[in-house]
Amino acid sequence: MIDYRTLRIALLGAGSVGSQVATLLLEHSDELAQRVGARLVLSGIAVRDLETDRGPGVPRELLTTDAEELIVGSDIVIELMGGITPAREYILLALRSGADVITGNKALLATHGPELFDLAQQVGAQLYYEAAVGGAIPIIRPLRDSLAGDRVQRILGIVNGTTNYILDRMDRGGDDLESALAAATELGYAEADPTGDIEGYDAAQKAAILAGLAFHTTVPIASVYREGITGVRAEDVEAARKAGYVVKLLAICERITDPETGSEGVSARVYPALIPRDHPLAAVRGANNAVFVEAEAAGSLMFYGAGAGGRETASAVLGDLVSAARRHVIGGPGVAESTQADLPVFDIGKVSTRYRVSLSVADRPGVLAQIARIFSDHGVSVEAVEQSVPNAPSAGIDAAERRSGVEGTATLVIGTHTATEAALSATVAALAGSESVVAVQSVLRVEGE
Amino acid sequence: MIDYRTLRIALLGAGSVGSQVATLLLEHSDELAQRVGARLVLSGIAVRDLETDRGPGVPRELLTTDAEELIVGSDIVIELMGGITPAREYILLALRSGADVITGNKALLATHGPELFDLAQQVGAQLYYEAAVGGAIPIIRPLRDSLAGDRVQRILGIVNGTTNYILDRMDRGGDDLESALAAATELGYAEADPTGDIEGYDAAQKAAILAGLAFHTTVPIASVYREGITGVRAEDVEAARKAGYVVKLLAICERITDPETGSEGVSARVYPALIPRDHPLAAVRGANNAVFVEAEAAGSLMFYGAGAGGRETASAVLGDLVSAARRHVIGGPGVAESTQADLPVFDIGKVSTRYRVSLSVADRPGVLAQIARIFSDHGVSVEAVEQSVPNAPSAGIDAAERRSGVEGTATLVIGTHTATEAALSATVAALAGSESVVAVQSVLRVEGE
Known part of the structure; x- marks a missing residue:
């Protein structure tokens, strides 16, 4: 021995x-x-x-x-x-x-x-x-060492197993958020207080770490935009599925250009997003994690495995x-973290993506034109509109009442071309204030296209 | 500066x-x-x-x-x-x-x-x-460093883009090998002399490297069992698809036990294998590569990306x-390769998997019993038998001839339970010598279950 x-x-x-x-x-x-x-x-x-x-x-x-x-x-x-x-x-x-x-x-x-x-x-x-x-999943070492001679353009990460389990259940089983969360809790995938997971805090911390490493830049946690999955409705998941997408909570780290000044910077953000069904991340099921990396020379890479577990x-x-x-x-010293690039970290307002905005609107003539106008006024170009069958009026409303002006509502889903978050959020604010809009039901971004 | x-x-x-x-x-x-x-x-x-x-x-x-x-x-x-x-x-x-x-x-x-x-x-x-x-794809560094404290049990790798492109085309487009290879050559995925790729030499070299790294053992290239994809027929791919599998050329590195002595060793081998459609490797399309690693503590990991390209x-x-x-x-020396474990590298005969054996057999009563007997005589347990519609006799054979004893043939696909390669190859030799068997059309192993 x-x-x-x-x-x-x-x-x-x-x-x-x-x-x-x-x-x-x-x-x-x-x-x-x-x-x-x-x-x-x-x-x-x-x-x-x-x-x-x-x-x-x-x-x-x-x-x-x-x-x-x-x-x-x-x-x-x-x-x-x-x-x-x-x-x-x-x-x-x-x-x-x-x-x-x-x-x-x-x-x-x-x-x-x-x-x-x-x-x-x-x-x-x-x-x-x-x-x-x-x-x-080995992701730190590949980013720090294997891709050290390349230039990472974008990371899309499913980095929280709890929310992936919940969203997968909503996608495959048609559960609503509440029952999917209950199942996750019962199976031990979610903690007694699930806030850190479902509100995206856990994913945001990971986004800050990954962005810092990928872009050789200090990315403070406060600069990571964060939205959890609590606003994701069963209807959104279902509509996404019909349109060829799946909803995933993504940690996104991206090298972007300031739309005004043209200067280079980075964005780190977390939100539930639609990704195409044929994207490798769409196949990440249950509580698994995966990190999809796009680099200038290496092209697309994915690292997949168990994201948690003792x-x-x-x-x-x-x-x-x-x-x-x-x-x-x-002997010998190790590798120092390299933050020499120190690119500016941009606010979410400078990020551009496509969106799907789901609205509950008054079911009457002229509403669509009015809504389309709000989008175009804010410089957001509409790509597609899906109007669902008008929502049935509640059972108690009879024909006389309907004639007298009590309206039904309809659901409109507006898909946009690429627009900045700044333009989109101004659009959403205007939509919320419009008399034709009963409610802005959800705003989901499209990633991975 | x-x-x-x-x-x-x-x-x-x-x-x-x-x-x-x-x-x-x-x-x-x-x-x-x-x-x-x-x-x-x-x-x-x-x-x-x-x-x-x-x-x-x-x-x-x-x-x-x-x-x-x-x-x-x-x-x-x-x-x-x-x-x-x-x-x-x-x-x-x-x-x-x-x-x-x-x-x-x-x-x-x-x-x-x-x-x-x-x-x-x-x-x-x-x-x-x-x-x-x-x-x-970063795979060397994760195996050498990230998994250095774990114990790798098995690696299933799609490590040759040319053959994955060809098999994917056969799977999705129904091409036969020849036309899929022609397409690969035209698109620059296959070289003028494709032997190194389609006969599995390239994958075998990679299997030797991966096995050495994963098991801290010297794995000579001569000890890597190798079968290319030239024996894979359009019918095999089609039958696999119907049975819920996809055919992939796999480089397999596995920690196995000698079935006779119980001693531990490793196996490195390359062959076209059936993997279940819901396995993460099944989704690896076109000329992409992916390496699926199973480790004792880490569980299942997958590394995915472009396997070639300048x-x-x-x-x-x-x-x-x-x-x-x-x-x-x-300064300071780097990390030395660790081959201290130096486990024995076992011959393919000691490997156990499930098999699907496709046979062209005489279409007459009693054949199935005879064939089942050959399997059981060699200790290979049959799990399922699929008999296709009898092959149509060739057009020139008339009813009189058929009555006079000229038989049609039928295709039998036998799925086995887990058996050693030694037992299976003895079975195949006996099948080939049986008068009921017109031809052993293909022997495909099942991996990733």
Whole structure:
């Protein structure tokens, strides 16, 4: 048996991912030692409460509540606690005490990434975060290294499994949002408080991380436009399906041109969008994730897999751990994050896409002309109009009442040519104020064409 | 303007990929310098003939026929000539003279990989080869780094664009092999001599590379079982489609157990196989490539994109170039290939799959029983039998002749349960020798279930 040198690994957090990391580290100890050229010794697992904060299979004797002591004595620190405090302080401490750090903490990276990367660079340590986006899917490394000589134009990512599960159920089973969410909760795909997922906060954090990496630019989380899926109705999904689209919550990172000045910048945004049924992302079912990347030379690439799950995400953490450990064995500094491009991050108003606007309108002559006029007044060109059969008037309204001016309503779906968000939102505001429009039911963007 | 240090890049070969690498290097010079922290100067391009061996856009003044002089004076050597000689000698020379090497030469890696990797490790140089498999698709780095802490169980790869184009055309357009190949040739997807692609040699080289990487084991090209697509008939594709499958040429790398001894080993093989229509690989159309990876913790992952094309493959080369250049800037040795596991590579006979065997049989009573008996005698369990309408007897045969004993034939498709290749090939040999069997029309394996 080879007498390997030893690397001390500290684990912060023993939840679903942390406990799997601990299990795999212990189970595959020999194989990993062989692969790395050093023995990876789990020197301790920091938790808040020794009794309650411990996933299945985590050895009791490794637990400690003294995270700081554990961190200072370690070569590599794996942070899987989540949240901002004290995760941020612990990572800063680890970097300052010379350890490399592995984290899956997307919220922290999206809000304090630059601070952490700057410190890592200063002290010559390395910060790994493959687990922060796309669970088990290798996406950070391909973007940072494999595409480093190319120019990424656009990323369309299905990066939240909960919302993809819900939208897939609505698409395939005809569920409405409420029942699809209930099913997701029951199956453990959605948390008790699903806000972070269904309102798009989780996807927005991932969009900030991906955009920063793809465009070598600092993308603050506050600059990521965000819309969740709570406004997506069963009718929208059904209408999309009939028109050859599927609704997906997308994290979009795009190199765009300012429509006024012509200068180059980037956009990061999250919203439910229609994508064509024959787009590779349309086939991403259930709680899976996928990231579709368009690069200047490489063309279209897609990375697909399980976006969550303790064991799956632990695989990404262990990949980072092997990289970090090899760096310790062979010496030499790691790769610094490259944010030298620092393109401006544009507001959503400068983004252009096509739209499908669903309106409930008064069912009377002249309404369509009036509505078409509102679009053209705002410079938004209409490509197609679908008018559904007029909505049946409520049962209590008899013929006499109808003659006397109580109108039925109809649903109009207007598909536009490419327009800026600024023009579209002005159009929508005008539509909402028009006496012909009973309600603006939904505004969905079209991506991936 | 920052005064960057300079790295001298030598390019060997100016074909479709080489000329695109040269073009991108010159076009994106400033951006790459910023990203790497060093200016990447293309110091020369070695070709055999200054007049004829030059792709579009390659500056004449950079060309040289003295490859050795060019190599010895360079920091990083990019080999894109293909073939074994003199590519092998040039790479050995480059490594010995202290350069890092980037290559897209799958034939060389599959046959002389260990020699090259050993020398690189000895001299502390690095050998990059992302472009060797899957064109622009990042697959080498994810397997080597991202999944380094996991245990890969199986890889199913569509790694040859030419054959995928042909099979896709047969599937979607009902073409036979000949006309699909003619179309592929006309569109430039197939070379004038398509043998390397359609006989599976190209895919076998990639299988050897992927298996070596995934299982940390040396997998000689001679140990890769190989069957091309020339035996795939329009009828097979059609029958597969009706049964819910699609035919794809797969490169398969699998961790398997010796059915006799129970010891662990690996299998690398290439053949046309049936995969279920709802498998993510089934949706890989045209000349695209995709690599589907099943790992113990990560679960199923898929990497998808353009598998060939000069510009696309150049993207992978440039990604490697940035990695190599960063290593020069920040110092320190790179990552050594890890072949420490060195599992035995098993013969195809030890592999188990399901099969669909298509037989032309005499159309008379008792034949089915006889054939079923041959399967069971060899320990292969039959799952399903589809008998097509008896083939029409040829037009010249009249009723009198038929009565006199000239029989028609029928097509039988036998689906089996899982069996070893050894058992199956013994069965097929017995079938071929049976008087009831006119011909064994095709044997297709089922994968991805």
